Amino acid sequence: MLMQQIVSGLALGSVYALVALGFIIIYKATEVLNFAQGDMMMFCAFINYSLLINGSISVFSTILITLMFGAALGFILERGILRPMIGRPLFATVLVTMGVGICLRAIAGVIWGHQAKAVPEILSITPIQVLPGVPVSPFHLAIFFSTIAIVAFLSVFFQYTRAGTAMRAVSMHHLASFLMGIRVRRIFSMTWVISGFVGALGGMLIAPLTFLNPDLGWIGLNAFPAAVLGGFGSIPGAIVGGLMMGVCENIAGGYLPEGIKNVFAWIVLILVLMIRPEGFFGTYEEKKV
Amino acid sequence: MWDSGQHRKRRQDEKLEMNKVWLAILLAFTAILPFISSSYMMHIAVMTGVAIIVAHGLNILMGFTGQVSLGHAAFVAVGAYTSAILTSKAGVSFWLALPLSGVAAAVLGLIVAGPSLRLKKLYLAIATLGYAFIVNEVLVYWESLTNGTAGIVVPQVSFFGYALDTGHKYYYLVYTLVILLSFIAYNLSQSKLGRALMAVRDSEEAAQSLGIGLVKYKVLAFVISAFYAGIAGSLYAHFITVIAPTSFTVMLSIEYVFMLVVGGMGHVWGAVLGAILVTLLPEGIRLFIRFLPGWLDIADLQQFVYGLIVIVFLIFEPDGLYARWLKIKAYLERFPLSPRKQKGERVWRRWR
Amino acid sequence: MPCDGNVTLFGRWCPEYSNRNSGAELTMIPAAPVLSADENREREFGVLKVESIEAYYGKLKVLIGVSLELTSGQLVAVIGANGAGKSTLLKTIMGINQAAHGIIEFMGQRIEEKDPDQITRLGISMVPEGRWIFSAMTVQENLNLGSVPLSDKRKIKEQLDLVYSVFPRLKDRSKQKAGLLSGGEQQMLAIGRGLMAKPKLLMLDEPSLGLSPLLIREIFRITKEIHGNGIPVLLIEQNMSMSMKIATYVYVMETGRMRLSGLPEKILADQDVRQFYLGEGKGRYVSRKDRWRGRMS
Numbered sequence: 024m025l026m027q028q029i030v031s032g033l034a035l036g037s038v039y040a041l042v043a044l045g046f047i048i049i050y051k052a053t054e055v056l057n058f059a060q061g062d063m064m065m066f067c068a069f070i071n072y073s074l075l076i077n078g079s080i081s082v083f084s085t086i087l088i089t090l091m092f093g094a095a096l097g098f099i100l101e102r103g104i105l106r107p108m109i110g111r112p113l114f115a116t117v118l119v120t121m122g123v124g125i126c127l128r129a130i131a132g133v134i135w136g137h138q139a140k141a142v143p144e145i146l147s148i149t150p151i152q153v154l155p156g157v158p159v160s161p162f163h164l165a166i167f168f169s170t171i172a173i174v175a176f177l178s179v180f181f182q183y184t185r186a187g188t189a190m191r192a193v194s195m196h197h198l199a200s201f202l203m204g205i206r207v208r209r210i211f212s213m214t215w216v217i218s219g220f221v222g223a224l225g226g227m228l229i230a231p232l233t234f235l236n237p238d239l240g241w242i243g244l245n246a247f248p249a250a251v252l253g254g255f256g257s258i259p260g261a262i263v264g265g266l267m268m269g270v271c272e273n274i275a276g277g278y279l280p281e282g283i284k285n286v287f288a289w290i291v292l293i294l295v296l297m298i299r300p301e302g303f304f305g306t307y308e309e310k311k312v
Numbered sequence: 313m314w315d316s317g318q319h320r321k322r323r324q325d326e327k328l329e330m331n332k333v334w335l336a337i338l339l340a341f342t343a344i345l346p347f348i349s350s351s352y353m354m355h356i357a358v359m360t361g362v363a364i365i366v367a368h369g370l371n372i373l374m375g376f377t378g379q380v381s382l383g384h385a386a387f388v389a390v391g392a393y394t395s396a397i398l399t400s401k402a403g404v405s406f407w408l409a410l411p412l413s414g415v416a417a418a419v420l421g422l423i424v425a426g427p428s429l430r431l432k433k434l435y436l437a438i439a440t441l442g443y444a445f446i447v448n449e450v451l452v453y454w455e456s457l458t459n460g461t462a463g464i465v466v467p468q469v470s471f472f473g474y475a476l477d478t479g480h481k482y483y484y485l486v487y488t489l490v491i492l493l494s495f496i497a498y499n500l501s502q503s504k505l506g507r508a509l510m511a512v513r514d515s516e517e518a519a520q521s522l523g524i525g526l527v528k529y530k531v532l533a534f535v536i537s538a539f540y541a542g543i544a545g546s547l548y549a550h551f552i553t554v555i556a557p558t559s560f561t562v563m564l565s566i567e568y569v570f571m572l573v574v575g576g577m578g579h580v581w582g583a584v585l586g587a588i589l590v591t592l593l594p595e596g597i598r599l600f601i602r603f604l605p606g607w608l609d610i611a612d613l614q615q616f617v618y619g620l621i622v623i624v625f626l627i628f629e630p631d632g633l634y635a636r637w638l639k640i641k642a643y644l645e646r647f648p649l650s651p652r653k654q655k656g657e658r659v660w661r662r663w664r
Numbered sequence: 665m666p667c668d669g670n671v672t673l674f675g676r677w678c679p680e681y682s683n684r685n686s687g688a689e690l691t692m693i694p695a696a697p698v699l700s701a702d703e704n705r706e707r708e709f710g711v712l713k714v715e716s717i718e719a720y721y722g723k724l725k726v727l728i729g730v731s732l733e734l735t736s737g738q739l740v741a742v743i744g745a746n747g748a749g750k751s752t753l754l755k756t757i758m759g760i761n762q763a764a765h766g767i768i769e770f771m772g773q774r775i776e777e778k779d780p781d782q783i784t785r786l787g788i789s790m791v792p793e794g795r796w797i798f799s800a801m802t803v804q805e806n807l808n809l810g811s812v813p814l815s816d817k818r819k820i821k822e823q824l825d826l827v828y829s830v831f832p833r834l835k836d837r838s839k840q841k842a843g844l845l846s847g848g849e850q851q852m853l854a855i856g857r858g859l860m861a862k863p864k865l866l867m868l869d870e871p872s873l874g875l876s877p878l879l880i881r882e883i884f885r886i887t888k889e890i891h892g893n894g895i896p897v898l899l900i901e902q903n904m905s906m907s908m909k910i911a912t913y914v915y916v917m918e919t920g921r922m923r924l925s926g927l928p929e930k931i932l933a934d935q936d937v938r939q940f941y942l943g944e945g946k947g948r949y950v951s952r953k954d955r956w957r958g959r960m961s
């Protein structure tokens with residue numbers, strides 16, 4: 024029982040980790056907290072759902088199209104809405120992302136309605152015995168491994184490619200990056216594209232775990248504690264934070280009274296912030312006077 | 313061009329006179345509004361008044377002190393529930409419950425402020441969001457006290473036996489408080505306390521070096537802000553008469569922040585303008601949408617237009633309405649002359 | 665012959681670029697060199713031309729009609745006290761601040777409306793005050809970032825080797841985090857990073873700031889070497905005496921204005937400059953005894 028909860032917690036946590044990753048990639052480069060991340064995820068999940076229901080194309084190309092759509096969505100949002108906000112007060116920018124979230128939710132409501140929809144299963148959710156005594160469903164495994172895959176891919180990208188290094192530079196010092204000749208605005212676009220991509224992946228993975236309706240975007244908010252736990256700065260931090268949150272939440276749901284499960288992540292978050300205001304993996308930048 | 317001291321003094325006096333005239337006109341308008349409006353409009357006006365009070369409180373916290381709060385609906389909820397429980401279950405008079413609900417919210421503010429002292433912008437924003445979630449969850453699951461999701465029925469207010477049962481009557485109660493609390497907020501912004509709060513906002517390090525205790529002023533800001541929200545919550549509860557946890561969602565908190573940013577953070581008038589605009593916006597959209605074909609889901613379309621307006625507004629007016637008003641005023645004052653070309657430093661200050 | 669394709673650190677060795685102080689090479693007259701398109705532009709337009717620019721910080725006017733010219737092969741030093749607007753001048757050229765009025769031309773191209781990244785790509789490298797190195801990255805990564813404007817991999821490698829040969833210390837530490845370097849090494853890294861872009865103009869903002877006298881001398885030697893290898897340098901300095909020694913032309917700034925300009929000899933001969941910047945001249949020295957009595961000598 025406990026084992027199973029941990030396993031499904033890891034699967035849920037992987038999705039949290041993906042959303043947190045989306046937050047962090049944008050935040051590190053642009054200092055904007057993207058409140059629309061969850062809604063981007065929800066929107067992509069709906070696109071995936073429509074394509075699957077339609078059924079005229081293979082599952083594989085469905086996944087591919089959804090991922091491309093996520094990236095395109097990120098690109099369009101950055102170009103159309105966030106680009107004019109560069110250099111504006113940060114808080115206004117964050118509120119703009121909230122506005123984007125509202126709009127995406129409304130559009131999804133208009134197109135797909137508010138009835139909860141069950142997404143066709145690509146892989147079965149019923150558990151099979153992988154290891155003795157640990158029943159794991161193929162879908163949970165898929166979630167887990169695709170998260171690992173994307174994280175590995177991103178780590179390599181940031182560490183070894185020119186664009187990745189430039190992105191890291193932008194996240195450290197905007198003006199210095201300008202002086203290096205890095206096209207900072209293009210980097211901003213790239214971060215949104217990557218976030219959209221990651222969000223699309225997260226959307227496809229979480230939709231079968233829960234029901235699909237426009238309010239799915241609020242799950243994005245649940246990834247905040249995960250991101251903060253990880254220190255809001257590092258990719259491994261986000262992953263560990265997400266997994267921890269998923270497992271904690273599942274176990275809390277099993278053993279603690281009802282009502283605590285929904286906010287358990289937030290309780291953990293506040294307790295952690297009381298002890299370490301910068302999260303577990305964060306480093307505090309001492310501000311110079 | 314070079315004003316002598318006297319000249320400048322006289323001009324300031326003139327300005328002050330003008331301000332007084334404008335204020336008098338505004339107050340007169342507020343006083344006679346019920347005589348010229350329907351009960352629907354009164355409903356909106358009361359809700360606007362409640363929003364103005366919350367916006368003032370949030371402005372003290374965010375605009376003056378620079379402490380972000382994405383969970384202000386929680387304070388409103390605590391105020392509303394305190395008032396509701398005291399009047400409906402304990403039989404306390406509204407006139408006692410009103411200040412008590414402010415106090416209850418302030419106590420929550422005190423509790424919230426403690427762990428928030430060390431948190432910086434982003435972390436604080438997320439932590440306050442967390443508090444709001446937790447408070448909402450408590451309201452849902454503490455059924456013996458709050459009736460859970462079913463909500464509480466709140467009695468209506470009477471003033472020396474005279475029932476304030478319609479919007480027209482309740483309006484005067486709300487706007488008396490709005491004017492009083494606005495006045496207090498304005499005086500606060502001009503006072504020593506207000507300047508200390510602003511010093512904390514502008515640079516914590518510099519404020520500390522001037523002997524301004526961060527702990528004291530941050531906690532104070534939270535407490536005052538929560539008190540405002542609590543009062544507003546109480547007023548809201550006794551007007552709507554049925555409250556449930558779903559009335560105080562995250563969306564409401566975000567709406568309050570919208571109000572501040574739309575109006576202009578850090579200005580008392582900005583909070584008022586923002587509260588009015590953001591409360592009226594959905595109503596305006598509803599009026600407009602009636603002309604569209606019915607197959608569009610009205611609620612969704614309303615949400616969409618709402619989000620779109622917020623986005624467009626923030627793109628063109630990120631400093632808020634009040635800042636724009638200041639610019640217009642400066643333009644009018646030197647009307648025949650062209651406005652000064654502002655093209656100096658590029659605005660990259662926030663980029664570390 | 666020195667100028668017939670003898671490739672050195674920073675391209676072809678052209679003695680005519682070199683410092684007037686290195687007299688020996690100057691006597692050698694180069695055979696008519698084959699000029700590239702860039703060099704032609706350089707000849708035609710000069711490298712950098714700043715014409716009466718004005719800049720603001722908010723409402724405060726910090727640059728008041730500043731003009732400056734830099735032709736190829738020069739090492740121009742801009743000196744002045746704290747707050748004279750020297751750094752603002754560089755930032756304005758770089759596009760970090762925007763000039764409210766005036767013209768900035770780089771090799772015949774107007775750049776005052778451009779963004780810093782575009783300007784860097786055009787060929788100006790700026791080494792900012794405070795260095796702005798990416799301290800969480802390794803030395804190697806920092807240098808690689810400097811080469812972003814270059815696209816050819818071979819060129820990048822070439823440039824990296826050159827930088828390492830100028831700053832052998834950086835090579836020893838190429839795998840270390842840049843934040844762990846000492847102040848002098850960080851300054852070298854910043855300069856090296858600026859050189860990675862193969863700049864047509866190098867702008868140094870107070871490279872000697874916060875360094876020990878020995879390191880200051882080292883930095884100035886390197887600056888001179890860079891200039892001697894054909895890269896025009898715009899140097900912003902407070903260290904008057906040192907910059908006078910290596911500059912070919914000097915501007916003196918004071919409270920947002922260009923006060924003086926000329927060859928170093930001329931500047932050094934100026935009475936006021938001697939008085940204010942070098943602490944020499946008549947009437948400034950007050951003997952202890954006189955100060956005690958409260959009167960000026």
